[in-house]
Amino acid sequence: MAYTIKDVARRAGVGIATVSRVLNDSPNVLPATRARILAIIDELGYRPNQAARQLVTARSHAIAVVLPFLTRPFFIEVLRGIEAVIAQSGYQLIIFNVETIEQREHYFGTLPFLGRTDGLIILSLPLGSIELQRLHDAEMPAVFIDTSAPGYSSVEVDNVAGAQLAVEHLIQRGHTRIAYISGPLHPTLGFPVNRDRKQGYELALLAHQLPVRAEYIRPGGDGRAIGCATALELLDLPEPPTAIFTASDEQAFGVIDALTMRGLVPGKDVAIVGYDDLELARYIGLTTIRQPMEQMGREGAERLLDNLLNGNIEPTIQVIPVTLIERATTSPAS
Amino acid sequence: MAYTIKDVARRAGVGIATVSRVLNDSPNVLPATRARILAIIDELGYRPNQAARQLVTARSHAIAVVLPFLTRPFFIEVLRGIEAVIAQSGYQLIIFNVETIEQREHYFGTLPFLGRTDGLIILSLPLGSIELQRLHDAEMPAVFIDTSAPGYSSVEVDNVAGAQLAVEHLIQRGHTRIAYISGPLHPTLGFPVNRDRKQGYELALLAHQLPVRAEYIRPGGDGRAIGCATALELLDLPEPPTAIFTASDEQAFGVIDALTMRGLVPGKDVAIVGYDDLELARYIGLTTIRQPMEQMGREGAERLLDNLLNGNIEPTIQVIPVTLIERATTSPAS
DNA sequence: CTGAAAGCGCTTACAG
């Protein structure tokens, strides 16, 4: 049986209120009293019961993060940024991983973090208006990362501009037949970024009077294998593209696999631009759009803490710039 | 202001005890009463205060997992297995990421999960005897994955046997000059698996009357870049090895980088065996020892739930077998 | 089957 505040008070010969004051760093305690109480706390190894504290303060000192596909590098990198900031703040981080539509519905339908966490970070997942209303009614501070919602702070990158950057780069390399392999566009588990990137792709083409060809736009799925399969389809087209822009590095790796299978050389026969700048992209020599993933996580977590700690509830929309990283898959020489 | 059990009781014209019984699925409630109360709970959107529940039941329905290096694929894969099982059980998962020795000391020194979680999963990190005693005194159910501790259940793979498997395979391919690139052997942040794998490496050599050469054993660090640098050192030896066994796939990828830099062909000029079987290993054609990472996470989580839900406190030591996956980096033809 | 009451372990005015 663990010790309670009463045990400490009794041994120190004081009331529990005084022990509580010491616990909470209240200044109104005589140094001598404080020292005596601290000594007893230490001797007993006393720890305040968190549930009791939570009950009376109505604070859990925990933050929930809802994120999809825990194992995908992009989400993990963002999570790492979140974790670093949250851990340092003394808050604890509860994770809710979404891998299926059912889980998604469950989490946003029942809001299981309500009453267990002080705040919420939602990563990449878009909320429907009913879900958003429910979240709003629950009065839980929340921040969105890599997605956004009216009335809430968000941290995003400019995906339209990122895609434009990628496609402009290919156009400058002389390409006119440029394909786009998108991520999944599922209405609830699909991520809004894919729509924005498609828009950027189209805008760049239009800006250079290049046609937007339906057969060059492929709504693939996430992952390397699907990127490979989709690229093979594109290569089998009567008039195959000479450049492929993908919505993720993982898909781009798959495109490279496909080229290799066909005996084609990436960057020479077909140019490729990815999106994310995963660690592997550097090794493989993939030209890509770099998103500051860990930074996105950090900024989002800081926004939430700013709300929780400083009462700063004004929603802010932060857009972090992306950068084009040129590598071998769009090498000009070849 | 959120509703409380009193609000529900008042509107239903019952006592709060009856509402509590409905909340906790107690059978001793008249169906009609139950229906009326449920209707009001639904109408109000009432949710029981978790802190109050925790206080009186002394259960948090949360589990903490302490893991190192949140972004490394091995730990993420195990975490995913843990998360899947925990989420399904209705428990919440709190993560403590350890990236520095200071964080490690902090977590195992102050045990911040005490009183906030019902159980603990420790991944890959070895505990010192003082830390272990402290954990034991705290009476917190715990399970160790990819590491172990006396008095606690653990889920591990047989790392000695795994390394033997790898080295035997190289010996059968005719190699006699076989190097081993280990993971870091830091006493607290180093992982015990590296020691076991080194032992397996040595046992396999000895079993075939091959010498254990000190210059062939390299205590590298984790990660691809270090694997590459270490491999370059080995290749520069007066009598370089013809085969390299690494303690992780990531290091093996670095070895491949090194060979490529020297114009050598993996599997032809120098054979390589990794450890982990990451997704990328298949694409790169790396022969490796497969560890069932997600399964390890699942089994560990199930062990903990078995303790929490069924009161099964008998420590069990589970050793999951590993398998050799043959690929191009030890291809016999070349 | 149901309710009044005690109690979980804290924090926080209130009084001194």
Next chain:
DNA sequence: CTGAAAGCGCTTACAG
């Protein structure tokens, strides 16, 4: 600077 008391919102014997 300190203590007694109220109260946070539940669960759980106890009595009926």
